[in-house]
Amino acid sequence: MKMKQYQKVYQSIRDDILHGFLTKDDQLPSIRQAAIQFQVSKTTIEKAYIMLEDEGYIYACAQKGYYVLVDQDALTLRRQLLEPMQQEQPKYRYNLSKQAIDKDMFDFSIWKRYLKNVMELQDELVTYGDVIGEQSLRQALSQYAYRMRKVFAYPENIIVGASVQVLLYQVLALHDKKKIIAIHKNGYVQAKRVIKDLGHTIIFYETLTKEFLQHHHIDILYIQHPMVYLNEKEREDILLWAQQNNTYIIEDDHNGELMDFHHIRSAWQKVDIHHIVYIGSFSRLLPSSFRISYVVLPKSLFEIFNKQKIQYSPSASKIEQLALANYIIDGHLERYVRKLARYYDRKSQYVYEMLRTIFPHEQIELESVHLRYLITVEVYNMDELDKYLKNNGVCVTIKHQKLVISFAGSTQENLYQALQIVQSALLQCR
Amino acid sequence: MKMKQYQKVYQSIRDDILHGFLTKDDQLPSIRQAAIQFQVSKTTIEKAYIMLEDEGYIYACAQKGYYVLVDQDALTLRRQLLEPMQQEQPKYRYNLSKQAIDKDMFDFSIWKRYLKNVMELQDELVTYGDVIGEQSLRQALSQYAYRMRKVFAYPENIIVGASVQVLLYQVLALHDKKKIIAIHKNGYVQAKRVIKDLGHTIIFYETLTKEFLQHHHIDILYIQHPMVYLNEKEREDILLWAQQNNTYIIEDDHNGELMDFHHIRSAWQKVDIHHIVYIGSFSRLLPSSFRISYVVLPKSLFEIFNKQKIQYSPSASKIEQLALANYIIDGHLERYVRKLARYYDRKSQYVYEMLRTIFPHEQIELESVHLRYLITVEVYNMDELDKYLKNNGVCVTIKHQKLVISFAGSTQENLYQALQIVQSALLQCR
Numbered sequence: 001m002k003m004k005q006y007q008k009v010y011q012s013i014r015d016d017i018l019h020g021f022l023t024k025d026d027q028l029p030s031i032r033q034a035a036i037q038f039q040v041s042k043t044t045i046e047k048a049y050i051m052l053e054d055e056g057y058i059y060a061c062a063q064k065g066y067y068v069l070v071d072q073d074a075l076t077l078r079r080q081l082l083e084p085m086q087q088e089q090p091k092y093r094y095n096l097s098k099q100a101i102d103k104d105m106f107d108f109s110i111w112k113r114y115l116k117n118v119m120e121l122q123d124e125l126v127t128y129g130d131v132i133g134e135q136s137l138r139q140a141l142s143q144y145a146y147r148m149r150k151v152f153a154y155p156e157n158i159i160v161g162a163s164v165q166v167l168l169y170q171v172l173a174l175h176d177k178k179k180i181i182a183i184h185k186n187g188y189v190q191a192k193r194v195i196k197d198l199g200h201t202i203i204f205y206e207t208l209t210k211e212f213l214q215h216h217h218i219d220i221l222y223i224q225h226p227m228v229y230l231n232e233k234e235r236e237d238i239l240l241w242a243q244q245n246n247t248y249i250i251e252d253d254h255n256g257e258l259m260d261f262h263h264i265r266s267a268w269q270k271v272d273i274h275h276i277v278y279i280g281s282f283s284r285l286l287p288s289s290f291r292i293s294y295v296v297l298p299k300s301l302f303e304i305f306n307k308q309k310i311q312y313s314p315s316a317s318k319i320e321q322l323a324l325a326n327y328i329i330d331g332h333l334e335r336y337v338r339k340l341a342r343y344y345d346r347k348s349q350y351v352y353e354m355l356r357t358i359f360p361h362e363q364i365e366l367e368s369v370h371l372r373y374l375i376t377v378e379v380y381n382m383d384e385l386d387k388y389l390k391n392n393g394v395c396v397t398i399k400h401q402k403l404v405i406s407f408a409g410s411t412q413e414n415l416y417q418a419l420q421i422v423q424s425a426l427l428q429c430r
Numbered sequence: 431m432k433m434k435q436y437q438k439v440y441q442s443i444r445d446d447i448l449h450g451f452l453t454k455d456d457q458l459p460s461i462r463q464a465a466i467q468f469q470v471s472k473t474t475i476e477k478a479y480i481m482l483e484d485e486g487y488i489y490a491c492a493q494k495g496y497y498v499l500v501d502q503d504a505l506t507l508r509r510q511l512l513e514p515m516q517q518e519q520p521k522y523r524y525n526l527s528k529q530a531i532d533k534d535m536f537d538f539s540i541w542k543r544y545l546k547n548v549m550e551l552q553d554e555l556v557t558y559g560d561v562i563g564e565q566s567l568r569q570a571l572s573q574y575a576y577r578m579r580k581v582f583a584y585p586e587n588i589i590v591g592a593s594v595q596v597l598l599y600q601v602l603a604l605h606d607k608k609k610i611i612a613i614h615k616n617g618y619v620q621a622k623r624v625i626k627d628l629g630h631t632i633i634f635y636e637t638l639t640k641e642f643l644q645h646h647h648i649d650i651l652y653i654q655h656p657m658v659y660l661n662e663k664e665r666e667d668i669l670l671w672a673q674q675n676n677t678y679i680i681e682d683d684h685n686g687e688l689m690d691f692h693h694i695r696s697a698w699q700k701v702d703i704h705h706i707v708y709i710g711s712f713s714r715l716l717p718s719s720f721r722i723s724y725v726v727l728p729k730s731l732f733e734i735f736n737k738q739k740i741q742y743s744p745s746a747s748k749i750e751q752l753a754l755a756n757y758i759i760d761g762h763l764e765r766y767v768r769k770l771a772r773y774y775d776r777k778s779q780y781v782y783e784m785l786r787t788i789f790p791h792e793q794i795e796l797e798s799v800h801l802r803y804l805i806t807v808e809v810y811n812m813d814e815l816d817k818y819l820k821n822n823g824v825c826v827t828i829k830h831q832k833l834v835i836s837f838a839g840s841t842q843e844n845l846y847q848a849l850q851i852v853q854s855a856l857l858q859c860r
Contacts, residue, residue: 007761051761054764054765054768056577098557099557099558100556100557100558101556102556103552103553103555103556106556108549108552108555111549112546112549115545115549115749116542116546119538119541119542119545122533122538122717123533124719125533125538125717125718125719126530126531126532126533126536126717126718126719126839127528127529127530127718127719127839128529128530128713128718128719129719147486162592162596162721162745162746162747163743163744163745164743165742165743165745166592166596166745169599169627173627189740189741190741190742190743192741193738193741193742197599197603197627197628198627198628198629199628199629283558287552287555287556288555288556288557288558289554289555289556289557289558289559289747289748289749290747290748290749291592291744291745291746291747291748308623310619311619311620311622311623312595312620312623313593313594313595313620314593314721315592315593315595315596315721315745316592316721316747317592317719317720317721317746317747317749317750318719318720318721319545319719319720319747319750320747320749320750331481334484335484338484409556409557
């Protein structure tokens with residue numbers, strides 16, 4: 001924003017104080033003198049002086065004028081506090097490791113309109129939100145989750161939060177008793193943190209075999225779809241096991257809307273609403289900066305939460321919640337997500353073909369919900385590869401012997417150029 | 431928003447399906463027929479049919495036409511999901527129990543401008559935020575906290591989160607070892623929940639006497655200012671005790687900016703930045719719906735958090751963070767908060783005078799950071815009083831023998847009228 005005249009005067013004097021040209025108890029020019037000196041009106045000078053006084057830089061002495069208040073001790077700190085911070089992270093020309101979305105797909109102007117409309121609801125905005133989330137959003141989510149993922153989510157059973165992690169702190173603390181929770185060994189690191197923090201016991205699994213489930217006592221089973229990829233029969237077995245042992249399953253449906261792109265599989269929750277806790281989020285659908293997730297609880301669990309809810313504070317922004325509610329109700333989210341899924345399908349095919357040329361014999365694996373490919377490259381020195389890529393402006397995540405290529409957030413042209421560099425890196429580091 | 435023609439067609443057919451006038455496998459009119467029937471163009475009908483197909487209401491059969499897809503089982507649920515929810519909470523004409531702000535004091539149009547400007551930063555919005563908060567906001571907060579509360583907060587030591595509670599889950603889990611944490615017996619209920627969830631031990635105190643501190647082993651002392659109201663000497667003793675025992679103090683400076691209104695006391699943190707964890711929030715300054723709080727950690731603790739930060743996800747809305755950063759940098763927040771403090775000071779005096787007339791002999795206590803008065807009324811039947819007030823449209827929180835009168839969020843006229851009803855309630859229920 002452009003600086004106003006009084007701000008310029010304010011800043012000039014403040015800088016003189018910070019640089020030590022004016023020191024404690026020095027007298028400032030009178031308002032009349034300063035007005036001539038700065039070539040502005042007396043009102044402007046007055047405004048600047050009031051601001052300096054307000055912020056503790058100067059003090060007024062009746063009938064005498066204005067004096068500097070700041071002493072040497074305060075100076076050093078003030079100077080440091082006003083200095084801009086250095087950028088910490090290096091920037092890469094081609095960043096294939098970022099978790100972003102393709103911004104051209106999202107219509108910011110529509111979203112802006114919804115935010116703007118919510119800003120008119122001043123009575124809503126001056127009060128706290130409901131801990132379980134805004135009623136209109138829970139209502140909209142119940143329809144959205146049903147249409148997109150076939151989830152049976154009554155508004156009364158939904159809790160909205162700023163992140164999946166915040167919701168997990170609430171869901172996994174519903175009972176006082178400590179639990180034994182099974183989670184995939186490569187599972188969501190933020191979920192593991194919550195389980196550990198709350199004092200539960202973690203068991204890791206790699207594949208959800210019958211043997212695993214029968215040989216361990218498990219109170220809660222945490223599944224994430226790309227990791228737990230089972231056919232109908234295997235799924236039925238697990239659900240039967242959950243019923244027989246009265247075990248809860250937490251179904252973390254992270255970006256489930258993008259699963260397998262156009263032939264979308266529905267969530268497990270619809271099969272057993274009494275044992276499945278469903279978690280939905282929008283982190284790769286809506287711009288990743290929006291912080292809204294939701295959980296659908298079985299009725300019995302929701303009732304427990306509802307009794308404890310006074311012990312929690314709302315976490316998701318009310319403005320964003322109300323805007324999202326209207327955005328969903330008007331059908332925008334559903335249309336956008338369906339369009340997005342088709343688009344990423346095409347884009348993943350395009351990237352696959354490029355990768356196949358570069359890696360003709362390697363195993364290439366698509367993780368659709370994460371919008372990335374995993375390529376197993378056995379024969380390379382990964383440290384050297386990483387270094388070469390970074391030196392040439394390409395940032396790629398490397399996990400053991402796997403290259404992780406995220407294709408969202410970069411244009412096709414950028415991806416093409418970046419993969420050319422990957423190709424020459426491979427020649428270099430073989 | 432006004433419904434478009436294709437939406438009307440869509441809704442009309444959808445309603446016919448939901449009401450059972452069209453049942454599974456019934457054929458829909460052809461596009462040409464429907465266009466005549468609804469008096470709209472064929473394109474409009476096509477658009478509506480595609481939407482119905484997208485949402486799983488109908489299916490297309492090549493060369494034959496469109497048929498209803500939804501069966502009886504799905505109908506009941508869909509109908510319920512589309513029904514509006516009932517309002518749960520009763521509304522009162524005069525609500526003196528709400529935690530709100532005086533909305534006329536906050537300039538929504540300025541804030542809207544800042545939100546709007548941030549909406550232009552599309553590259554920022556499509557990526558995740560930093561777990562510790564946006565750099566520009568941490569920089570702005572470091573200046574704000576120093577100017578308003580004399581807190582020494584380097585941007586590098588600040589973590590931003592959606593709520594104090596979310597931040598406490600992070601701060602109180604920095605060490606693996608379980609701690610003994612002392613908190614005021616009427617302390618922040620959300621903090622107690624976190625302490626309990628994380629498996630720490632709670633000790634309650636009523637007043638922070640030397641005896642209390644010496645006779646208990648305490649790892650962390652949690653203080654909130656209106657509850658822990660000590661003179662300089664007492665404060666020094668506690669800080670000395672903290673240094674000697676290497677105990678952390680969590681200073682929850684909830685609305686500290688409003689403490690004692692114009693003659694603002696500074697926070698404790700400035701005295702010992704190595705042992706004090708400072709928590710700031712805006713819940714009664716900015717409209718309560720904004721979800722941004724921050725914590726200033728001693729350097730040693732921040733370094734531990736920084737190593738673990740991959741295990742957490744950002745919780746505060748990035749849009750609101752970036753808007754707040756610019757709002758602070760341009761000086762709006764500081765000017766607004768100073769104006770607000772002066773305003774609440776005048777308002778509290780006005781309310782005090784009214785209360786004194788109604789309660790000439792009772793103890794009337796101001797809690798400035800909570801913007802409320804506590805009135806101890808010994809001789810009344812509180813259940814009866816509560817009932818009478820609610821029947822007459824007044825909602826007041828009653829705690830044991832105390833009436834809690836929140837004066838923010840209501841106009842002076844409303845407060846006057848509500849207190850008239852309180853006065854007649856007293857006559858009735860004596």
